[in-house]
Amino acid sequence: MIREALEIVRAIRARDPAQPTFAEVVLCYAGLHAVLWHRLSHRLWRMGLRAPARCVSHLSRFLTGIEIHPGARIGRRLFIDHGMGVVIGETAEIGDDVLIYHGVTLGGLTTKPGKRHPTLEDGAIIGAGAQVLGPILIGRNARVGANAVCVDPVPEGVTVVGIPARPPGKTKGSQTAGYGIVPDAPDPVAEQIAALRVEIAVLRERNSLGA
Numbered sequence: 001m002i003r004e005a006l007e008i009v010r011a012i013r014a015r016d017p018a019q020p021t022f023a024e025v026v027l028c029y030a031g032l033h034a035v036l037w038h039r040l041s042h043r044l045w046r047m048g049l050r051a052p053a054r055c056v057s058h059l060s061r062f063l064t065g066i067e068i069h070p071g072a073r074i075g076r077r078l079f080i081d082h083g084m085g086v087v088i089g090e091t092a093e094i095g096d097d098v099l100i101y102h103g104v105t106l107g108g109l110t111t112k113p114g115k116r117h118p119t120l121e122d123g124a125i126i127g128a129g130a131q132v133l134g135p136i137l138i139g140r141n142a143r144v145g146a147n148a149v150c151v152d153p154v155p156e157g158v159t160v161v162g163i164p165a166r167p168p169g170k171t172k173g174s175q176t177a178g179y180g181i182v183p184d185a186p187d188p189v190a191e192q193i194a195a196l197r198v199e200i201a202v203l204r205e206r207n208s209l210g211a
């Protein structure tokens with residue numbers, strides 16, 4: 001555990017442009033603490049001690065603001081920067097040297113049990129606030145931009161941005177406008193009103209035929 005902690009501290013110091021000291025990272029980096037708590041909860045989970053495992057991950061969430069399900073599989077030197085609001089689901093798998101910013105969800109899209117969370121390969125970077133959903137593969141060194149919603153696999157080395165996440169330049173016309181509204185997206189209220197208008201026209205027609 002200590003060896004691993006030192007390895008993560010070294011990785012954080014190498015990657016963080018704020019150039020934190022050793023003591024800063026050890027004492028004040030919630031991402032480091034969350035990964036170490038997860039090692040304990042994951043071990044308990046694998047021993048079949050589900051409730052204690054959940055208690056440890058819950059305590060870690062309380063202390064760090066980072067929620068990692070005890071079942072998630074995490075590789076070496078994961079750097080969760082800032083951390084607050086990160087959610088990592090039960091069947092998520094994370095390779096080595098992955099960087100995740102605050103507000104990221106590695107979530108599911110189904111309530112069915114089984115593999116339902118993403119797999120991040122070595123060196124992937126997930127920008128702040130990005131939602132990566134479903135059992136998709138984010139390839140080695142791929143990057144998901146801040147606030148993207150990613151529901152499709154991302155090949156190795158590729159960058160995606162926006163909603164839905166696409167490589168930059170391919171998002172034109174599908175990027176969100178203000179308030180997260182997508183231009184030309186279906187408007188359920190307008191559709192209902194249009195259906196009601198048709199129904200009223202049909203009733204009027206029937207009424208006039210009967211009169």
Ligand SMILES: CC(C)(COP(=O)(O)OP(=O)(O)OC[C@H]1O[C@@H](n2cnc3c(N)ncnc32)[C@H](O)[C@@H]1OP(=O)(O)O)[C@@H](O)C(=O)NCCC(=O)NCCS
Binds near residue numbers: 126144145148159161
């Ligand atoms: C996605 C990302 C990795 C791309 O970085 P990059 O390769 O240097 O790309 P660029 O900055 O040259 O941008 C390329 C295009 O994508 C657009 N873009 C970049 N990031 C974007 C994002 N998150 N959402 C939407 N569009 C984005 C740029 O406007 C640019 O568009 P254009 O070609 O029409 O001008 C980066 O912008 C990003 O989001 N990193 C996450 C950083 C983060 O979360 N930081 C938190 C620190 S606390």
